[in-house]
Every structure is written in C-alpha cells, then in structure tokens.
Amino acid sequence: MSISIFTVAWMLLAAAPTERVKNPVFDDLITKGVTMSDGSTFKLPRPLLVDGLDAAEQRAVLAKLCDARTPLRAVLRKSSRAPIVVKIRTLRARQKEEPAIRSIDFWFVAHGDWDILNSKDFLQSLTKHDEEGQGHIVSKSGILTDEEMAQRKLTLPKQDGREERFVYTTFSMFDLVELSTTRLAVLVRGRDSVLAAAKIDPRFDHDRDYPNQWRPLVRNELAEVHLGPAHPYHWGGGYAKITRLKQPADAVMIECHLVYEEPYAWFEGANLVRQKGPLMVQEQVRTFRRKLAIASANNGKR
Secondary structure, three states: OHHHHHHHHHHOOOOOOOOOOOOHHHHHHHHOOEEOOOOOEEOOOOOOOOOOOOHHHHHHHHHHHOOOOOOHHHHOOOOOOOOOEEEEEEEEOOOOOOOEEEEEEEEEEEEOOHHHHOOHHHHHHHOOOOEEEOOEEEEEEEEOOHHHHHHOOOOOOOEOOEEEEEEEEEEEEOOOEEEEEEEEEEEEEOOOEEEEEEEEOHHHOOOOOOOOEEEEEEEOOOOOEEEOOOEEOOOEEEEEEEEEOOOOOOEEEEEEEEEEEEOHHHHOOOOHHHHHHHHHHHHHHHHHHHHHHHHHHHHHOO
16 A cells, blocks of 8 residues: 555656645645544644754654664665665454554655656656556556546646645555555645645546546456456545755655555455565665666766
C-alpha cells in the first residue's frame, strides 16, 4: 500500500512555490481522519518535521526520531542503503473475517539537488508504468485530463500555490490482489517543503475507466492468472511531506503516512503488509535515492 502515496507525491510536483497556503485534504486527514466501511474514522499523525526550523532545531527533531539501532549519523549517510525508519501497525485487529485497519509510516533522508527533485524530467522517471517491485506491479497510473474531468462534470478549484488533481493507480499486491483507486490529491509547496495529500474519492466508485475496486488474482489448474470479480473499495488516505534540510545542504527528509482498511479476503487474515511491507518500502526508497543521485550528478556536469 505504500506505493500509493509515494507515487502521488511525485505525480503532482508542479505547483509554484508559496507560503501559508492550506491543503484541505491534509487538514481533513489529520483532523477528521479516514472513514472506514463501518463508519469509524482514523486520523493520521501530524508531520514529524515542521517548517520554519533552523539547522539545530531540525537536527534535534531528527535525533529524537532515531535510536541506538538507527543512529542519526547513519540516517544522514549519503548512500542509497542508509537506514529507513518504517512502522507498520494494526490500528484495529480483525474479528473473525472482519477487515483490519492498518497504518504505514516511514521516513528517510535522501541527498540530491533540490531543483532536480522538483523537475518534470525527474518526476517522469519516477512514474513509469509497469514498474515491478518487491510484492507489487504498477500497471496503470496517471492524472485525469481536463477532458476526462469535463466528461464526468467534475471541476477543481484553482489557487496560486496549490495543485489539485484526480490521480488514479492500479497495482497488484503480492500477486494476490489487484487494487485500483482514484484519489483527490492536493499539493502545496513552500520555499523549503512540499506537502502532497490524497484520499480515495467515492465519486469514482463505479467509474467506467477508473473505478475504486479490488479484484482477486485467481490461478487456474495451469497456474494461469486471471482477475476475479470486482469489489468496491474506497477506505484509505495518506500524505507525503518533503522537507529541505539546512544541514547537510543537499539533503531532504521525506516522510509518508498512510491509513487504510484491509479486507479479510485480500490475504485471508495474514498480515502480509507487516511481513513484506518494509522490504517494499526499502526497495522503493533505494531506487528513488539512486535516481536522484544520478540525476543530480548529471545536472552538475552541464
């Protein structure tokens, strides 16, 4: 599930820098939370690193987030294999075959050119289709065009410094489930930070092209995989925040927070996300770090 918000953050990096612009989806996630199938709500945590801190204050916050097993000096290391802090929790355990509520929170430090990080070319390198990873394959992702929005009689407000889009993704999880969702995503960018938040939009529950649904991946006697029946799904939301660090000068902290409902039928009660999620995050982050380092080095040669 971590692929969702990690992808959304990069697909929206196009807004002009600004200050003091509200992100309504983010505000909703931390004050009201995500509504689940039974009507219960679960709020997301506030960002670990806030804006406006000086170098010493940023370092103090990062130090508190570290421990003996993950020391700050290791986290700040300029390496694709520097530690990543990942916490996967069960906020509500399933009862019999009822759904469970899970959360994924992770943060890490990456090194590279800030302008490259926000560039269109780098963005496109992170959002290619058919990317296979540890436990998932992204088969479709993108942003609804103005024409597609008009066909659905949808409009989004326009405000300087804020980018709003409908973002869709389809990906498989652990070769067991295909999940398709369309989210309302909002990005705001300050002088030294970027905040992208997204929630699954129920207006797309029965959409012809971009429905909110999950389907089992079923294997026949020849081990051939085909899609099973579709089931509705719109119980998830999350955000990603990128904060430019004062020291080291080329470093950023990236944190992602996600909460979602996991139906029993996905994995028949097994907590596969906890078992395999950290490896998924690790692979995504290492790929991101390598791409950022290469793009930044190439930019320096121009």
